[in-house]
Amino acid sequence: MTEKRYFIETWGCQMNEHDTEKMAGILGEMGYQATDKVEDADVYLLNTCTIREKAEEKVFSRLGVLKKEKEKRNGDMIIGVAGCVAQQNGGGIFERAPYVDLVLGTQALKQLPDMVGKLHGHQGRQLNVAKDPENHLFPSHVPKRGTSIRARITIMEGCDNYCTYCIVPFTRGRERSRPWEDVVEEARRLAGMGFKEIELLGQNVNSYFSTVNFARLLREMNDVPGLETVRYVSPHPKDFDREVIETIRDCPKIATNIHLPAQSGNSRILKRMGREYTRELYMDKVYMIREVLEGIPFSLTSDFIVGFPGEKEHEFWDTVTLLDEVGYDRIFSFAYSERPGTGAVKHADSVPQQEKMYRLKILQQHQLEIQKARMQARVDNPANVLIDTVKPGEEYPLVGRTRDNLLVHIKADVGEPERFYGKAVRVRVTGTGLHTLRGELCPEPIEHLWSQPNAPEVTTV
Ligand code: SAH
Ligand code: SF4
Ligand code: F3S
Numbered sequence: 001m002t003e004k005r006y007f008i009e010t011w012g013c014q015m016n017e018h019d020t021e022k023m024a025g026i027l028g029e030m031g032y033q034a035t036d037k038v039e040d041a042d043v044y045l046l047n048t049c050t051i052r053e054k055a056e057e058k059v060f061s062r063l064g065v066l067k068k069e070k071e072k073r074n075g076d077m078i079i080g081v082a083g084c085v086a087q088q089n090g091g092g093i094f095e096r097a098p099y100v101d102l103v104l105g106t107q108a109l110k111q112l113p114d115m116v117g118k119l120h121g122h123q124g125r126q127l128n129v130a131k132d133p134e135n136h137l138f139p140s141h142v143p144k145r146g147t148s149i150r151a152r153i154t155i156m157e158g159c160d161n162y163c164t165y166c167i168v169p170f171t172r173g174r175e176r177s178r179p180w181e182d183v184v185e186e187a188r189r190l191a192g193m194g195f196k197e198i199e200l201l202g203q204n205v206n207s208y209f210s211t212v213n214f215a216r217l218l219r220e221m222n223d224v225p226g227l228e229t230v231r232y233v234s235p236h237p238k239d240f241d242r243e244v245i246e247t248i249r250d251c252p253k254i255a256t257n258i259h260l261p262a263q264s265g266n267s268r269i270l271k272r273m274g275r276e277y278t279r280e281l282y283m284d285k286v287y288m289i290r291e292v293l294e295g296i297p298f299s300l301t302s303d304f305i306v307g308f309p310g311e312k313e314h315e316f317w318d319t320v321t322l323l324d325e326v327g328y329d330r331i332f333s334f335a336y337s338e339r340p341g342t343g344a345v346k347h348a349d350s351v352p353q354q355e356k357m358y359r360l361k362i363l364q365q366h367q368l369e370i371q372k373a374r375m376q377a378r379v380d381n382p383a384n385v386l387i388d389t390v391k392p393g394e395e396y397p398l399v400g401r402t403r404d405n406l407l408v409h410i411k412a413d414v415g416e417p418e419r420f421y422g423k424a425v426r427v428r429v430t431g432t433g434l435h436t437l438r439g440e441l442c443p444e445p446i447e448h449l450w451s452q453p454n455a456p457e458v459t460t461v
Contacts, residue, residue, distance in 0.1 A: 006032045007041035011058065012049025014233050015172075015201050016083055018143065018152040019109060020047050023082065025142035026112050034144075038069055043078045043116060045104075048085035050167055052337035059085050063097045070099055078119050080104055084171035088340075090129045105129030106172055109138065136176050140186040149196040149388050149422040155183050155217065156202035161236065163263070164274045164343030165305060165336060172203050177210040184220050191226035196386060196422045198224075200232040206239035215243040222251035228386050228424060229403065231255040237262070237285055238276050245292040256296060257329075257405035258289055261303035265322030266315040269308055274343065279322065286326055297383075299329035299404040306363055307336045307356030309347035316359050320366050329374055329406075330435065331367050335360050368434065375432035382442060383408060383427050390417040396438060398425070407436040 006027045010020045023045060024034060035041055044066060049055040059081070070077045080102030081093050087105040094100055101119055104112060108128040115126040136157040145151050156177040159169045187198050198221065200208075208214040221230045230253050237260050248254045260282075264270050267278040277285075286300070304319060323331070335356040338345060351359075385408045389399035396409035398420055410427055414420065427439035 004032050004042045005035040005040050006043040006045065007035055007038060008045045008047055009062070010047045011055060012047070012051065012083060014152060014199065015154065015157070015203065016047050016049060018154060018201055019083065019106070021143040021145055021152070022109050022138055023047070023112060024144040026109065027116075028144050029142065030113050030116065038066075041077070043080065044069075045080040045082055045102075046085075048081060048083035050084045050088050050171060050339070052334065053339070054337070056085055056088075060096065063100065067097070067099045075099075078102060078116065082106075082109075084167070087129050087171040088167065091127055094125060094127070101125055103127045103129065107132040107135040109135065131173055133173070133176055136178055137182075140182065140189070145190075145195075149194070149386075150199060151190045151195040151197070152199045152201055153183060153186050153190070154178065154202070155200045155232075156205065156208045159203040160207075161204060161276070162274060162343065164272065165308060165339065167339040167342060168203055170341055175204060175207060177202075177208050179210050180212045180217050180220060183217065184224065187221055187224045187227065191224050194226075194422070196227060197229040197231065197388075198227060200230065202232075203234065204236050204239070205232045206235040206244060213243070214239065215241075215247040218244070218247045218254050219251060222253045227253055228422075229253055229255055229401075231257075231405070233259065234261070235259055237282060240285055240289070242288060242292065245289055248298075249292055249296060255405060256293065256298035256403045257301060258293075258298060259301045259303075260285060260289075262319075262322060262326075263303060263305050264308065264311070264315075264319050265325075266311070266318035269311050269315050269318075272310060272344075272347070273305075273308060279318065282322075283325065297402070297404055299406065300326060301330045301332070301405075302326070302328050304331055304333040304363060305336050306333065306359040307351035309336070309344055309351065310349040311336075311351055311359075316363075320363060323363070323367055323370055327370060327374060328367065329404075330371065331363075333360060333363050333367070371434060372432075375434070375437065378406075378429045378437060379432060381429050383429055383437070383439065384424055385410065385427050385439070386424050387420045387422065390414060390421050392417055398441075400425070402437075409436060409438050411438070411440045 008020045010017055048059045066079050078101045081100055082104040086103045093103050111128050118126055158173040158175040160175045162169050206214045262282055263273055265279055383402050385400040385402055387398050387400040391397045392414045396411055397414045398410035398412050400408055426442040428442050429437050429439045431438040
């Protein structure tokens with residue numbers, strides 16, 4: 001009997017990418033091998049995102065291509081839809097794409113073996129979009145992680161915020177947090193396997209609570225031997241309190257890029273969005289971060305939505321001026337996309353599509369000017385970089401990230417690539433692109449990784 005093979009295609013956020021690692025682990029335990037060729041896949045899963053309408057449309061157009069592949073094989077192929085489109089549309093997917101065999105909701109990953117088994121047993125199409133509030137307690141040895149130095153750990157799932165534009169609370173359910181001991185145990189095991197960077201995941205990662213709060217979990221993570229960096233995504237501004245920022249200040253392994261998604265710079269629109277802060281309260285967070293992290297290199301990033309229903313032109317300009325007031329190192333900005341079932345659907349005063357795109361362009365161009373100046377200010381300064389890629393023979397053979405999450409391409413005489421892979425090095429910044437830095441290795445030793453006291457030992461060159 002030939003080996004069965006699977007292919008998983010992933011859209012969406014880091015949580016979806018990690019869910020793919022979980023499904024890959026499950027299929028591996030069932031005896032399936034991974035393939036990167038569509039024509040070899042016995043099971044083809046789309047792990048999907050529905051955050052904006054376009055993301056959802058991509059899924060259905062991809063399914064159209066897979067339908068042809070299935071027809072070529074006279075139906076001998078399992079096509080599955082997992083992730084947020086599956087959770088949101090449920091059995092509606094079978095109506096729109098009747099050749100789909102499997103619809104697997106975001107809380108049903110553990111049911112995958114049973115469902116695939118039933119499909120092999122010709123028991124008809126399989127659907128599971130049921131709520132399983134314990135789905136976040138996933139066995140930590142199962143996920144099949146890649147070969148990089150980075151690993152992801154789910155610490156919480158779901159969102160209770162119900163921002164009025166957002167579909168996530170509907171696709172991921174209510175907030176649930178994993179016991180902190182489980183998280184730390186998983187981190188220790190991964191560090192023991194050689195992973196150097198851990199990214200903690202949650203739809204609302206800093207509202208984590210399981211006998212200890214997020215700040216305390218970060219302190220525990222900072223003590224995991226062998227790790228160099230701990231990142232986390234996606235945070236909410238309301239949960240960045242002084243305790244979290246002081247923890248970042250005190251713990252050298254915790255990343256210093258502060259993602260503070262504002263969404264808008266206008267207090268009336270923020271209220272309509274259900275964001276629980278005004279522009280002034282948001283700025284108070286920014287001032288607090290600047291005060292507590294004084295002397296430590298950190299970056300500030302944000303997400304924005306333009307053209308939310310009822311956003312007047314002058315209210316949009318409040319978002320533009322917020323960019324100046326904060327001075328973000330990077331932003332991720334989107335035109336508002338109406339999502340079915342969300343609170344904002346009731347607003348009739350939508351902004352025309354063309355106007356939304358115009359506002360988006362203005363915002364992005366404005367940010368680029370700010371960003372150019374901020375990146376330029378880093379030239380000639382030192383930076384500590386954790387190397388995650390070594391490409392011998394290239395002009396800039398070392399690639400890595402700073403503690404505040406900037407990508408750096410480094411000139412170096414590499415020699416043995418193992419000397420650098422997964423190690424921290426000291427770099428002098430020599431130039432910039434729009435989102436990346438260029439640098440060269442510094443000869444002097446680094447006393448402290450990420451310029452902090454009590455830092456872990458660092459490899460120097
Ligand atoms: N939990 C994260 C959000 C994840 S979604 C948070 O609270 O920050 C990532 C980003 O997508 C959001 O920050 C928002 O800027 C954008 N987004 C979410 N819903 C959207 C919609 N309906 N239209 C346009 N952008 C949206
Ligand atoms: Fe969506 Fe708001 Fe929850 Fe973020 S906090 S996932 S934007 S509802
Ligand atoms: Fe998309 Fe679901 Fe993540 S909608 S952004 S895949 S939580």
